[in-house]
Amino acid sequence: MSDNRKTKIKVEDLTLIFGKRKQEALKLLEQGVSKEEILKKTKCTVGVNRASFEIKEGEVFVIMGLSGSGKSTLIRCLNRLNEPTAGKVFFDDHDITRDTNKELLETRRTEMSMVFQKFGLLPHRTILENAGFGLELRGEEKTTRDERAKTALETVGLRGYEAQYPAELSGGMQQRVGLARALANDPEVLLMDEAFSALDPLIKSDMQDELLEIQDKLHKTIVFITHDLDEAIKIGDRIAIMKDGVVEQIGTAEDILTNPASEYVEAFVEKVDRKTIITAETLMFKKHTALEVHKDGPKGAVRKMRSIAVDQLPVINEHKKFLGHVWLQDVLELEKEQEKSIEKVINTNVPSVYRHYTVEEMLPLITGIRHPLAVIEEETGKFLGLVTQTSLIIEATRFEKKEVIKLKEQANEL
DSSP: OOOOSOEEEEEEEEEEEESSOHHHHHHHHHTTOOHHHHHHHHOOEEEEEEEEEEEETTOEEEEEOSTTSSHHHHHHHHTTSSOOSEEEEEETTEEGGGOOHHHHHHHHHHTEEEEOSSOOOOTTSOHHHHHTHHHHHTTOOHHHHHHHHHHHHHHTTOTTOTTSOGGGSOHHHHHHHHHHHHHHTOOSEEEEESTTTTSOHHHHHHHHHHHHHHHHHHOOEEEEEESOHHHHHHHOSEEEEEETTEEEEEEOHHHHHHSOSSHHHHHHTTTSOGGGTOBHHHHSBSSOOOEETTTOOHHHHHHHHHHTTOSEEEEEOTTOBEEEEEEHHHHHHHHHTTOSOOGGGOBOOOOEEETTOBHHHHGGGGTTOOSOEEEEOTTTOBEEEEEOHHHHHHHHHHHHHHHHHHHHHHHHHO
């Protein structure tokens, strides 16, 4: 499906090199010399290697990778906390790599806010004062900043805590204050660098849910850094996977799981529970024969079933709306009785699914039935395709089969 939202951030051939001989290292990089060789020859480290991508307005774009992959280095290039060695960063078609320090400072204060792993709260200021601190730096009047800080605290679920101090709050609540401080500035873009990684697992999960709820209301453009694949899958509209400063692949979780771009990405996502991610849209047969209720009589239905060697077919009306299934045995009876319509043998008491249904959601629906699941358009009921029971079972057991094979191989080695 195409995304018609406008591009909010565009990154072109962004490269960041640490060290004194940056230009020499850059030339070597452009010649295809490896990161390791560049380090040996120039004592320079390639932090980001020619990254290019676009982030849409209102998108949660997750950049992930293991420690040292360059993900945090990259996000700091987006607001020039790290100065790129080469390449461009466009914010609303404006190249911020050419901005003066004064122009850049204004962009950071008004259009981009950053939330760090370490909360960075001021211990001797109240929660309200901490939430409004960015507005204070911008020179906003106290009445205005207090009002906006209160609204931001309410958005993150901290209404009533305005007069308390950071030490009186749990780690998760302190991170909410950090998020409120970023939101109080009403930025167009939120940059979140490992924002939840220091939190306990349960609190971390709560904060992920909180962020998704906030995003449903505010529709910010969010760039989120994490090393946790489960977190990336949970909150990201799209995910960029990095390795050694290189963006290996960008796509939805489903894109990456079904079409990994490299062996590294494949290994990275190998143990993900695919049942919660793979959807009907991926599994369905789109070009599947369907019977049209007022067009195909019993003879035509039998002919179509035999031509593709099936004993049932979905039925649609003239508007392509899914009505149900018919079985070969029932249609043959109609043919014997010289009936002209298949309408009275359509089994309408059958489950159907929308394109976004996951394998986990579809599995319970195939219990006790023999036919595939029809995939329909949510708004119109239009028939889109079929998900077979076989494809569902194969997808649901894929990981388990791999594990069984590994165990057998290990047993044979003993």
